[in-house]
Amino acid sequence: MGAWTRLKNVFAREAQITSPEDLLAQSRERRSGRVPVTNETALRNSAVWACLRLRADLMSSFPIDVYRYVNGIQVEVPKPPVLVSPGGTEMGIKEWVYSSQFDLDRGGNDFGIITERSGVIGPDGRGLPGRIDLVELGSVSVRGNGPTITKYVIGGKEYEPWEVWHEKQYTVAGCPLGLSPVAFAAWTIEETLSAQQFARDWFAGGAVPLAELKNTAKTVDKDAARVARENFRAAVDSSGLFVHGMDWEYKPIQAVASQSSFLEARQYGAQDIARFFGCPGDLIDVAVSGSSVTYANIGQRNLQFLIMNLGPAVGRREDAFSRRLVSGPRFVKLNTDALLRMDPEARARTIGARITNRTLTPTEARALDNLPPFTEDDYAEFDRLFGSRSVPAQPTTAVPGASS
Numbered sequence: 001m002g003a004w005t006r007l008k009n010v011f012a013r014e015a016q017i018t019s020p021e022d023l024l025a026q027s028r029e030r031r032s033g034r035v036p037v038t039n040e041t042a043l044r045n046s047a048v049w050a051c052l053r054l055r056a057d058l059m060s061s062f063p064i065d066v067y068r069y070v071n072g073i074q075v076e077v078p079k080p081p082v083l084v085s086p087g088g089t090e091m092g093i094k095e096w097v098y099s100s101q102f103d104l105d106r107g108g109n110d111f112g113i114i115t116e117r118s119g120v121i122g123p124d125g126r127g128l129p130g131r132i133d134l135v136e137l138g139s140v141s142v143r144g145n146g147p148t149i150t151k152y153v154i155g156g157k158e159y160e161p162w163e164v165w166h167e168k169q170y171t172v173a174g175c176p177l178g179l180s181p182v183a184f185a186a187w188t189i190e191e192t193l194s195a196q197q198f199a200r201d202w203f204a205g206g207a208v209p210l211a212e213l214k215n216t217a218k219t220v221d222k223d224a225a226r227v228a229r230e231n232f233r234a235a236v237d238s239s240g241l242f243v244h245g246m247d248w249e250y251k252p253i254q255a256v257a258s259q260s261s262f263l264e265a266r267q268y269g270a271q272d273i274a275r276f277f278g279c280p281g282d283l284i285d286v287a288v289s290g291s292s293v294t295y296a297n298i299g300q301r302n303l304q305f306l307i308m309n310l311g312p313a314v315g316r317r318e319d320a321f322s323r324r325l326v327s328g329p330r331f332v333k334l335n336t337d338a339l340l341r342m343d344p345e346a347r348a349r350t351i352g353a354r355i356t357n358r359t360l361t362p363t364e365a366r367a368l369d370n371l372p373p374f375t376e377d378d379y380a381e382f383d384r385l386f387g388s389r390s391v392p393a394q395p396t397t398a399v400p401g402a403s404s
Contacts, residue, residue: 037186039106039137045189047270048182050284051277052105058310059317060098062334066326080118082325083332086132088116096134097317103137104169104313105277108178111140112165113154120327124162129325132165142177149176167320169313185276188269278309299346302339311336 042048064083067074086096103110112134117127135154143151152159152166168178182189274281281287283305306314314334321332351368354360363373 037182037189039180039182042106042182042185042189045269045273047273047284047286048106048189048277051274051279052102054279054283055105055277055310055313056098056101058339059101059313059334060094061338062314062336063338064093064097064321065333065335066330067333068330077330080120080128080130080326082118082128082130082132083321087134088131091134096132099134100167101313101317103134104167104178106180106182107137108170108180109137109140109166109168111135111137111152111154113159114163114165122324122327126162128327129165144176147174147176165324167317169316181276185273188272188276278313280305280309299340306336306339310339 043052064079066077066079066083068077069075083093085092100110100112112132114129114131115133116129116131118130120128122128139155141153142149143153149161149166152161152164154164168176170179170181171177172179270284270286271281274284274286314336318332318334322330326332351360351365355362355365366373
C-alpha cells in the first residue's frame with residue numbers, strides 16, 4: 001500500500017466523524033501523539049488556512065488584461081478564451097486562479113492537464129493551450145534527469161511535459177520543482193496541531209483523566225477501584241444517579257493553560273506560520289506585539305503588503321501567462337489597483353490634482369467612473385451655475401516708437 005493510499009484512508013476515516021460525540025468517543029480511545037503534517041492536515045491550522053485564503057482571494061480578484069505595444073503605446077487587446085474560462089464552462093478564470101494559487105502557496109507547484117489547444121502556434125511549435133483542467137496536487141509525481149522533467153505521472157497515467165500545465169514558485173537552482181512551504185514549516189505546524197490535539201484530548205479525557213474519584217475513608221486496592229470505576233461510569237454514562245456514602249469524593253480535573261503551554265504554542269506558532277506563508281500577522285488576525293494598524297494608514301498597509309509579499313507572486317504569474325497562454329508580442333498583466341482602492345474623498349482629490357496638473361483630461365477622469373464625456377449642454381449648464389471660465393487674454397508687449 002502506497003503512502004498516499006494510507007493517507008487517503010486516514011482522511012476517509014476522519015471524514016466519517018460527523019458529530020461532537022463521535023469526535024469525543026474517538027479521542028477517548030487513543031491518547032494524543034505526534035500529528036503528521038501534510039498539505040491536507042496543515043489546513044486544520046487556522047493560521048495556515050487564513051494565509052492561503054488571503055493570498056488566493058486577492059490573486060483571483062485581480063482583473064486580467066492582455067496588451068501589446070503599438071508605436072510605443074500600450075494598447076489593450078482581446079483576451080483569448082483560456083483567460084476567460086480556462087476550465088471550460090465548468091470553471092471560470094477567478095476560480096481557476098484561486099485554486100492554482102492555493103496550491104502554489106502551500107505546495108510550491110500547481111498542475112493541470114492541457115485538454116484543448118487553440119489554433120495559435122506557441123513558442124514550442126504547438127497550439128497555445130485552450131483549456132487547462134487543474135488536478136489534485138497529491139496525485140502528481142514527476143520523473144526527470146537533473147533539472148529537466150521528462151515525464152509527469154498524474155493519477156497513475158503518464159503525460160509528456162508539453163501535455164501538462166506546470167507553474168512553480170519558491171524555486172532553487174537545479175531543481176525542477178518549487179519548494180513547499182508546508183514541508184519546511186512542518187515543525188511549526190506540527191507543534192500547533194499537536195497543541196490542538198492535546199486540547200481536544202484533554203477535554204475529551206484522552207490526555208488526562210476527566211475526574212478523580214477518591215475514597216476518603218480507606219485505601220482502595222485494584223479490584224475495588226475497578227468495581228467503583230465501573231459502577232460510577234455505568235451511572236454517569238446512562239445519565240443516571242451515582243449513589244454513595246460519605247466516604248467518596250468526586251473531583252473534576254481541569255486544564256491549566258500555563259502548565260500545558262497551549263496558548264503560548266498557538267500564539268507563537270501562528271506568527272511563525274505567517275512568516276512562512278508570506279502574510280503579515282496583523283492581516284490574518286494574529287496578535288503582533290508592538291504594532292498598531294489603524295484605518296488612517298490602511299491604504300499604505302495594503303501597498304506595503306503588495307510590494308513586500310504579494311507583488312512578486314503577481315509578477316511570476318504574469319510571466320507564466322505571457323509566455324504560455326498568449327502569442328508574442330502580447331503580454332498579460334494583472335490589475336492590482338483593486339488592492340490599492342482609495343476612499344471616495346482621496347480618489348476625488350487625486351483625480352482633481354491630475355486634471356489641474358494636466359496629466360489627466362476630464363474625459364479620461366469621467367471614463368474612470370464609467371461616465372460619458374461632457375457635452376456642450378453640460379458645459380453650458382456649468383457656465384450658468386458657476387459662471388463662465390473664460391481664458392484671460394495674454395498681455396501684449398509694447399513696441400518702442402509705436403503710438404499709444
